[in-house]
Amino acid sequence: MIYQASAVGSIALDLLNQNNHMRVHSIFNNGFNIVNESNDLIFVGTTKNGYFPFGVTIDKNTMHYAKEFLSVGHIVKVSRRGIDYKDFMIMLNQADLVKYDKVETGYTTAIKNVVNDFNFEKFNDSDFYPEKMSEILDALADENSDFPLKYLVGRGSGLTPSGDDMITGILYVDALDPFISEVHKNSLxxxxxxxxxxxxxxxxxxxxxxxxxxxxxxxxxENPSKKAVEALLALGSSSGHDTLYGIYMTLNRR
Structure with missing residues (x-):
């Protein structure tokens, strides 16, 4: 069966060009991940979780059949043409190339105003309680402090542990309004x-x-709004909320 991808991220396309084979790493309802020997990853899935620089976008029907053909550990052939496993192929010849630019610095007031309307009380009695997060954020701005993100990396369960999603949120605010010491970025x-x-x-x-x-x-x-926040919150089982909490805590410590 031949299926068509609708979009491919620029990083994903580079990886497909550079590798001949990749391994199916994980499969879930809305997509699957393939990795090369260096553990560089391509996400192949629907738009439910948005677009990714390392993503190949397919529709729900294609994903349905992908789960019928593929299992974790399978080796798939890859190239600029697409992803091929036996009689199952996802073609890229009609896919739009999605390029990703670095986030540029900018004002964060509008984002802060929108994010502050949401409730983050569930984190008060967790490993990520506000006082601990504030301590980490303060240390990130101090190049002489011990590496503070060690506490967050890998903390939690799932494909993207909660602490990692929070780091992504923190780094997003830093991209908009830099404050993290380069020492700590290099350490990370x-x-x-x-x-x-x-x-x-x-x-x-x-x-x-x-x-x-x-x-x-x-x-x-790009469009600070309740709708944008709710779209982020819908990401994964808890990834969106964890990422948003990282954004929220960082914005309110700046």
Missing amino acids: ASYLSETVTTIVSENFIKLALKGIFSSKITELG
């Missing part, structure tokens, strides 16, 4: 190389360090 990049969290989180954070984020996050900055 180095720490990730030690396999301290999931492959999925690692890829998200590495891109966030470069100022590149998924569309669900950037849309909040």
Whole structure:
């Protein structure tokens, strides 16, 4: 069966060009992940979770059949043409190329006003209670402090642990209004190389360090609104709320 992808992120296309084979890493309702030997990741899935720099966008029907053909651990052939496994292929010849630019610095007041209308009380009795997050955020601005993000990296469960999603939120605000010491950014990049969290989180954070984020996050900055916040909150089982909490705490400590 041959299916057509509707869009492909620029990073995903580069990975497809550079590799001959990739491994199915994980499969869920709205998509699946494939990785190469270096654990560089491509997400193939629907638009429910937005667009990703390392994403290939397919419709619900294609995803339905993908789950019938693929299992975790399967090796798929990849190229600029698409993703191929036996009689199942996702073609890219009609896919729109989605390019991603680094987030540029800008005003955060409108984002803060919108985000502050939402309730984050569920974090008060968690590992991520406000006082702890404030301590981490203060330390991030101090180049002489111990590496503060070690507490968050990999903390939580799932494909993207809560602490990692919060780091993405923190890095998003930093991209808009820089405050994190370069020492701590370098420490984070180095720490990730030690396999301290999931492959999925690692890829998200590495891109966030470069100022590149998924569309669900950037849309909040481009159009600060209740609708944009609610779209982010719908991301994953808790990823959206965790990311937004990172944004909320950072904006209110700046």
